[in-house]
Amino acid sequence: MATWSAPGKVFLFGEHAVVYGKPGIAMAIKPRVQVTVRHSRYFQKPNSPYIAECFKLTDVKGSVYVKSQLPSASGLGSSAAVTVATLFAINDEFELGYSREEVANLAFDVEKLTQGGRASATDTYVSTFGGMVFIRGNEKRRLIPPQNFSIVIGNSLIAHNTGEMVGRVADLLQHSPIVANGIIEAIGGVTMEAMHNLENPKELGVLMNRNHALLDAIGVGHPALSHLVLAARAAGAYGAKLSGAGGGGCIWALCSKGTRNRVISAIEDCEARPITTSIDTEGARREKDE
Ligand code: MEV
Numbered sequence: 421m422a423t424w425s426a427p428g429k430v431f432l433f434g435e436h437a438v439v440y441g442k443p444g445i446a447m448a449i450k451p452r453v454q455v456t457v458r459h460s461r462y463f464q465k466p467n468s469p470y471i472a473e474c475f476k477l478t479d480v481k482g483s484v485y486v487k488s489q490l491p492s493a494s495g496l497g498s499s500a501a502v503t504v505a506t507l508f509a510i511n512d513e514f515e516l517g518y519s520r521e522e523v524a525n526l527a528f529d530v531e532k533l534t535q536g537g538r539a540s541a542t543d544t545y546v547s548t549f550g551g552m553v554f555i556r557g558n559e560k561r562r563l564i565p566p567q568n569f570s571i572v573i574g575n576s577l578i579a580h581n582t583g584e585m586v587g588r589v590a591d592l593l594q595h596s597p598i599v600a601n602g603i604i605e606a607i608g609g610v611t612m613e614a615m616h617n618l619e620n621p622k623e624l625g626v627l628m629n630r631n632h633a634l635l636d637a638i639g640v641g642h643p644a645l646s647h648l649v650l651a652a653r654a655a656g657a658y659g660a661k662l663s664g665a666g667g668g669g670c671i672w673a674l675c676s677k678g679t680r681n682r683v684i685s686a687i688e689d690c691e692a693r694p695i696t697t698s699i700d701t702e703g704a705r706r707e708k709d710e
Contacts, residue, residue: 422512423707425454426492426504427700429497429546430573430672431663433631434611436589436640438540442589442608443556444577445615446546447565448700451489453501454707457509458483470499473530474506480514489602489649493579494665496695499534500543503527508704523704526547530652535583538590550703554615565699570675573695574652574660574687576644578668585640585665592639603638607631625659625674632661632671655679670695 427448459534463481466472471484483508490498511518513526518526520682527544542555552563576591593600610631617623633648635641635669636657645662648671663672676695680696 421456421709423454423457424505424508424512424704425452425457425707426501426508426547426704427452427550427702428498428501430571430670431495431542432552432628432672433614433663434607435485435542435666436554436586436635436638437585437604437607437611438542439538439589439605443554443605443611443615444542445552445554445563445611446542447552448546448550449493449496449697450700451496451695451697452700453488453490453498453505455496455502455505455509456485456709457506457513457515469534470498470503470530471506473533474503474510474526477526477530478507478510478514480510480516482510482513489680491575493581493669494575495580495662495666495669496573497543497547497664499582500547503530503678504544504547504704506700508660508706512706516524520704532583535586538586542621542685548703550701552699555603563618568677569699570677570680570682571697572672572673572675572683573663573697574648574655574671574690575693575695576619576642576668576670577691577693578642578644578649580665580668581705582665584688585667588639588667600638603634607634607638610634621658621674621676624704625657628674629653629660635666641667642666644690644692648687648692649673650685651690652683655682657683670710
């Protein structure tokens with residue numbers, strides 16, 4: 421038996437555009453998913469398409485037990501964390517000998533297969549290695565997290581499907597290529613500006629708001645997310661934007677110490693769930709077997 425856990429993530433800048441080779445910035449967060457894999461001759465096809473794909477890709481048979489602190493279908497990377505933790509546990513239990521990098525690559529393959537062939541390596545890379553990461557195509561860079569990077573997450577409690585949202589952007593690209601390409605290009609530009617302003621919360625907040633507007637324009641917004649970002653900004657956040665695939669799920673707000681509690685109350689007033697957390701720097705790790 422082998423038990424591994426992997427962290428969730430917040431997509432700070434560049435989601436969706438990152439699928440088309442533009443830059444993205446994401447950060448691993450403390451809540452984790454824990455997966456236990458046990459060698460077994462009796463293999464029951466797992467309910468999760470992500471877990472099923474992990475077993476198919478590695479060509480082994482076993483039983484799985486999942487314990488999660490992350491809400492699923494909420495944009496906090498629970499499917500990537502499940503995939504990464506499952507692959508590490510399979511690697512361990514069946515002594516496959518994959519390196520951390522190879523497991524991250526396999527996890528990316530699993531995400532791509534389950535998202536209709538369209539995905540970036542962001543979620544799986546961040547969940548494997550932890551920390552704050554810049555990604556552009558094959559380029560992956562660990563960033564030094566800014567000082568006093570105080571974030572509050574707001575979960576709209578509206579479930580979304582990442583593959584569906586990624587498909588929505590692909591449809592727009594097909595039917596309105598000039599508009600869609602323009603927005604994707606602009607999201608890439610905002611992300612690069614964010615890279616140069618990570619230590620400047622005021623400017624970063626403005627860029628978050630701009631990134632959110634562009635995600636709305638590309639069709640992955642939701643009235644509940646608009647409501648949440650406006651409420652967080654009105655409560656004094658430097659900025660707020662959706663995180664991840666959109667269409668539901670979470671927003672994140674950048675706050676000063678003084679405004680943090682007001683932003684939390686504003687999120688509660690929207691009948692959403694505030695989540696206060698911080699960066700995870702470990703990535704996937706082995707846990708004691710239970
Ligand atoms: C999902 O967390 C982020 C997306 O950009 C998809 C991906 O990068 O694979 C929407």
